[in-house]
Amino acid sequence: MSLIRFLVVTILVLSIAACGVVRDRSNDYVDAERGQAIVVPDWYRSDDIRPRYPIPPIENRDSLPEEYVLPSPPDATITILTENYVIETLDEQSWLLVNETPGRIWPSLDQFWEENGVRVEFENPRLGLMQTEVLGSSLLSKQLLSRIGLGGSTVDRPLLLQAKLGQGVKRNTTELQVRVLDTKKKGPQEFKTWSGLPGRRLAEEKLLQIISSYLENNQSYRSYSLLATDIGGASKVALVSGNNERPYLKLDLSFERAWGAATKGLRGAKIKVADRDRSKGIFYLDYGREEEEGWFSSLFSSGDEQRPEYNYTLDLEKIEDGYRLIVNKTEGEPITRLEEMEILNLLLDNIS
Structure with a gap:
């Protein structure tokens, strides 16, 4: 019994002594001296130093207007069907x-x-x-x-x-x-x-x-088939945006399906359709003019002036391997790429 007590006392004494021997170094960095700057030798080529994850250059840069409102992210639930x-x-x-x-x-x-x-x-x-x-x-x-x-x-x-x-x-x-x-x-x-x-x-x-x-x-x-991963090929709806051509939505569908998909997409994006001409494949859109409908703008407009019912058209055009949706402006002004991409992205989010 005395041996056990002796060992316990010895461990306690050594522990207390260790607290005084091991110095607290947590604040030593305060008194550290500034070292010399690292100098890369001349014989070491600078082009050998490159980032591990380089950022590729951007070839297509669109100039933004002076005032630009960042659009809100698309609703993550729009790709989910109401019924399974x-x-x-x-x-x-x-x-x-x-x-x-x-x-x-x-x-x-x-x-x-x-x-x-x-x-x-x-x-x-x-x-x-x-x-x-x-x-x-x-x-x-x-x-x-x-x-x-x-x-x-x-x-x-x-x-x-x-x-x-x-x-x-x-x-x-x-x-x-x-x-x-x-x-x-x-x-x-x-x-x-x-x-x-x-x-x-x-x-x-x-x-x-x-x-x-x-x-x-x-x-x-339900299980999953790896053999059936590529069934049907690529997506039936895709946004095509090249450097030397206007952006458009490519639809790998028949005319009836493409017209129906565009109709649902406009409805889901809450874009007002003032009129439509199915025989010509044209939707007449009233988009982005809600702020003009307030009482303030009516103070400066005469009663004889009547605002056009639509300011954009969405044209469904036949191409070699399907159809495409392209946006045009109707008020005599050239449409900007920013306007085209804004409407087409809304459609893409609600169609695909």
């Missing part, structure tokens, strides 16, 4: 719009066919295409035919299904179309070219509704 699963119809075309990337929908669609007793005979993730076997060989596939209104005696020829996944107009969304095709024989089939027109329209719309319900009810089991 929406069936849209335009003319004769119908598609399921899903608020997820094609890489996530592809394996879920594979699972849908399997759970409904349908075997996929052909699939090309790069093109986003699937083609099933002839339906009716299993009880589950017969039930699927009945659910889309083609069961029993209503079918006089063998049927197979096609599905096409593609990038949606908005970022990180997917468009799914289906086709119900007649075939001449049962058994193995050759891959059929995707048809731009519906086969059996009512049945295809019912099939989209069934797939929509399935995807919505099986979100927790």
Whole structure:
């Protein structure tokens, strides 16, 4: 017991002594002397000293006006759909719009066919295409035919299904179309070219509704397909802004889809449309003149003067591989690049 006490006392004494031996050096920098400046020797070339993360030079510099108001950042929620699963119809075309990337929908669609007793005979993730076997060989596939209104005696020829996944107009969304095709024989089939027109329209719309319900009810089991990462290629909407050409929005869409996308984009950006001419592809815009409508400006304007209903036009023009949206001014003044980019960026944020 005395040995333990001796050790404890010894440790305490050494600890107290150490506090006095180790000097506090936290304020020594105050008394530090200034050293000599570092001199780079002449033999060391200055061009060998370069930043690790260099900032590239800016080739395209737009001159800003003397007074410039920095625009507010775009709303981060504008790329989110109001509903995650929406069936849209335009003319004769119908598609399921899903608020997820094609890489996530592809394996879920594979699972849908399997759970409904349908075997996929052909699939090309790069093109986003699937083609099933002839339906009716299993009880589950017969039930699927009945659910889309083609069961029993209503079918006089063998049927197979096609599905096409593609990038949606908005970022990180997917468009799914289906086709119900007649075939001449049962058994193995050759891959059929995707048809731009519906086969059996009512049945295809019912099939989209069934797939929509399935995807919505099986979100927790969703996986991701690396093979389907590039489905549909690049974005269908892009801002093109070159050094020697006017900026515009490029739309990889048909005229009907491009016109509808521009209409939704203007509505989402809250840009007032005074008039429109669909046959010419022109929107007449009243933009940026809210401050002129106050009582103060009315004091200096006569009653006979009538302000034009619009001050910009948004023109939908055909180009080689799609359509483009370009902004023009209507009051006889040349439009500035700053005005063009402001309106086009608002549209891009609300379309893509």
